[in-house]
Amino acid sequence: MRNVHPDADGVFRVVAQQKNGSVPIGASLTATEDARSWLSPSGDFAFGFQRIRGKDNYVLSIWYDKIPDKTIIWYPQGNPMVSRGSKVELINGRGLVLSDPQGTDIWISSPISNLAYAVMNDTGNFELFDSDSRKIWESFSFPADTMLPTQIMKRGGVINSQKSETNFTGGRFQLRLLPDGNLVLNSRDIRSNYPNTAYYISGTYDPSNSTNSGDQLMFDATGYMYILRRNGQRFDLTPNDALPSGDYYHRATLNFDGVFAQYYHPKNSAGNTSWSVPWLVPGNICRDIVGERGSGACGFNNVCSLNGASRPNCECPPGLPLLDPSDPYGDCKLNFTPSCNEDEPYYKEDLDFMEFTDVDWPGTGTTYVIIDSINTQECKDSCLHDCSCAMAIHDGDKCHKKRLPLSNGWTNESLSLKAFLKYRKGELPRVSFPQFPGKKKNQKTLITIISALLGSSVFVNVIFIGVICLGFFLNYQRKAKNHYPNTKSVNTNLPHFTYRELVEATNVFKEELGKGAFGIVYKDERPSWKKRRHLALGIAKGLAYLHEECSTQIIHCDIKPQNILLDEYYNAKISDFGLAKLLIRNQSRTNTGIRGTKGYVAPEWFRNTPVTTKVDVYSFGVLILEIISCRKSVKENESGNDYGAILTDWAWDCYEERILDTLVGNDLEALDDYKNLTTFVMVGLWCVQENPSLRPTMRNVIQMLDGVVEVSEPPCPFPLSVTIS
Structure with a gap:
């Protein structure tokens, strides 16, 4: 039997009354807090949407329904996580279709012309059948991360x-x-x-x-x-x-x-x-995963230790924070990257080493020199005078010199070696760095020292206390000298730059970008193609978060270079939400006056029609084309020749004529990565389509930039303009 009920948008859809796990054509489920699911006959397994812990996102999945933790055992590959209001529906001719709240297809099982019904069975397998009751698709044939009996x-x-x-x-x-x-x-x-x-x-x-x-x-x-x-x-x-x-x-x-x-x-x-x-x-993934490529069980520069369940724990070394604080298994970022550029000399007196015991980064791909018959100090000195050396590991009488990033880091008390990580003084606090994993051993040693001091004579204790007081006084004096007079000290983790570093970074303050209440902004030396790719992907992820992952959906309305902040690792931070528009729940579009900045404004702003998150997608499209070409969206041409003045027009011409070398100014690094260069340009052209419905979502953009989804040939972004001309 089937009942018919209206959705929130007023559309009537079929609601299945399940019998023996069977699901009829037209049945659908919606991702909400109290979402229904399709159960197997025994009720052991369920198919539907589960909310992701700690987030307002959902995952289309199959799970054990009678277990309190609802363990997930299947989800579609590629596009499993969706926002509230997304829908999955059984459609004849299309199969099982997952769509977002705007109705855009996210995932399809497979096109099926004579689909009759589906079954959630008691083996945990979701199956589709045709009118002759032949099985034509099953989840078992497209596993996620789990296998089940049979x-x-x-x-x-x-x-x-x-x-x-x-x-x-x-x-x-x-x-x-x-x-x-x-x-x-x-x-x-x-x-x-x-x-x-x-x-x-x-x-x-x-x-x-x-x-x-x-x-x-x-x-x-x-x-x-x-x-x-x-x-x-x-x-x-x-x-x-x-x-x-x-x-x-x-x-x-x-x-x-x-x-x-x-x-x-x-x-x-x-x-x-x-x-x-x-x-x-x-049995021991920390030790067994060592290879020439990849970061190991944990991210790059991270350290792996085995817990009691033979599963890895990951911990960044002190002073090296996680690149993504929400992912403890990810990469740890270093605050100093040695440079061999002759224009950026370093001085050995500015450098120091962090020392670790019982820790190794044995990844062979990062070791570029092994020196035999050398002692610990000679090993450190060799690394100190080598600008390519980020770490030296002294093992027995061998010195392993390593480049960044460090891989396959792991810790074990049985390791008899010492690792020395080079850093620039002043960029990391002068603290005693704990050893891995013997923290309890160090604490016990400290307790022993304190006990011995307290058990000694009164005279020794007086001297000991005096030394501590003197140390605090000198430290206070040093801090006082490092701050401007007549100002209050502010604790901050912002990086500090010397005047010499600023002169070098701005080419002697050659190009002024603008002025504000806090001073003048100068332009930095073109970033590398690798950094530009990283930057574009970071901005895309930030916008995807605003559009799909926030509890309240946000349209930024003013995406442009001036509103993208970068840290020292070129991680993008979207700023200036002064023009942003909030969408209430179940709202996908809004009416508002024109917002944004010339050159980045989507065409629909001028058509007196409701706007959606696709206006940010358009602005991102312009921005990614700027990142690719390293030029402004609108270029004033002193020669009077208008060709190439509008970046989106010029980018399309370069793509259509297959002259991307012109678009990137013969950037050899970008041209050596021609496949990714082409992908990034195609994504940018899809984003700046005049028709908002043709633009991808920011989640789709991330998938295309990551290579998870293949990018199809974009049409001309402005067909109306082409027709008129």
């Missing part, structure tokens, strides 16, 4: 991890059954999907006898996993007798931290019983 992976099969616990986009790790029959775990480059060196190999490839090699990864109905060889023999993964008898749920998940583990959970448990782990690989 699910099979064939040779060439792959699953990707999540990016983090709350980010369901594709992460850094893969489980693959290679064509040769080996089951492997490897990290990957997310942008290119290029696999790095495997850190787990099953050993089920036999070069001397192909019939003895692996053929399928099996997860049988009893909960045991094994690799089925081509000769029919088994290579067991789940240890014998590792699973309890009784009624249990079973799953095997490639976790976001790169550990592949099998889990079981009692079906009829009282309270919040957790999942148990009968086996996992690798």
Whole structure:
């Protein structure tokens, strides 16, 4: 049976009355706080939208519905996370369709001309059937990060991890059954999907006898996993007798931290019983993942240690904060990057080292020199006088000199080596840096010293207290000298620059951009193509957050270079929300007067029509074309020749005539990365389409820039202008 109910927009849609897990054509679900779901006959599994913990986003998914934590076991690859009000619908001729609140398609299962119904079954598999009851699509064939009993992976099969616990986009790790029959775990480059060196190999490839090699990864109905060889023999993964008898749920998940583990959970448990782990690989991911490429179990410059559950913990070294504070497994940023540019000399007296024990960054890709028969001081001196050297690791009588970024960092008390990280004095606080992982050992040593002092004579204690007081006094005097007179001291983490550094950065204050109440703004030396790519992606992510991830949707209305702030690592921060427009819940467009800055204003502002977030997309399109070409959106040409005066027009001409070298001013670095250059230009041209409906969302922009979604050929952005001319 089916009932018909109106949506919030007044459109009547079919609401399924489920029977035996069956879902009829026309049935739909909407991402809301109290969203319904499609249940399997037993009620064990549910298909629908789950809200992501701590966010106002949702993920289309399949989960265990009877377990309190609602463990997710499937989600569509590529575009799983959506905003409130998004919808999934079963449509004949199209399949299972996921769309955003504006009705734009985000994900489609597969086009199906004679789709009849769908079934959420008790194995956790969501299936689509045609009018002859033939199965024509199933979620088991497109796994996310989890396998379930009765699910099979064939040779060439792959699953990707999540990016983090709350980010369901594709992460850094893969489980693959290679064509040769080996089951492997490897990290990957997310942008290119290029696999790095495997850190787990099953050993089920036999070069001397192909019939003895692996053929399928099996997860049988009893909960045991094994690799089925081509000769029919088994290579067991789940240890014998590792699973309890009784009624249990079973799953095997490639976790976001790169550990592949099998889990079981009692079906009829009282309270919040957790999942148990009968086996996992690798045994020590911190140590086993070391390779030439990739950052390791943790991000670049990060340090991995193993917890009691054989899962990695990641911790940035003191003074090196996380690049993304919300991702402890991500990269740690350094406050000093050694430079070998002759125009930017450094002085060894300005440098110092942070010292670590029981820590190593053994990534071979970052080691460029190994010196034998050398002591610790000689190792440090060698790094000090080498502008390419960011870290020196002294192990025995060997000195390993490393470049940035550091990879595969891990810690263990059994390591007998010392690591020295070079930094510029004044950029990091002069504190005693704790050792990894022996913090308790250091604390115990400190307690012992204090106890010994307190147990000594009164005379010694008086001297000790006097030394401390003198130290505080000198420190106070030093701080007082470092501040301007007659001003109050303000604690800040803003970087400080010497006059010499400012002279060099601005080419002796050559070009003035403008003046304000706080002083004059001067233009910096063109950024590298790599930095420009990073900048464009950062701005896109900031806008996507405003448009889709904020609890209240925000249209900025004035995206332009002057409103983009950069930190020292070229991380973009969107600023100046003076013209911003808030959208109330379930509102996708608004009426307001013209807002913005000449050269960045979308055409719909002048048509007296409601505006949407697509006005920011247009402004971003102009901005990304500026970032690519390193020129203004509107250029005043003193020669009187108007060709190329409007950046969007000129960019289209350069793209259409395939002369992108002209657009980037023969920037060799950009031209060497021609594929990405073309992608970025195409994205910019899609964003500046006169028709707002043709512009992508900022989430789509990120996916295109990241290479997750292929970019199609853009049409002429201004067909009306072309027709008139």
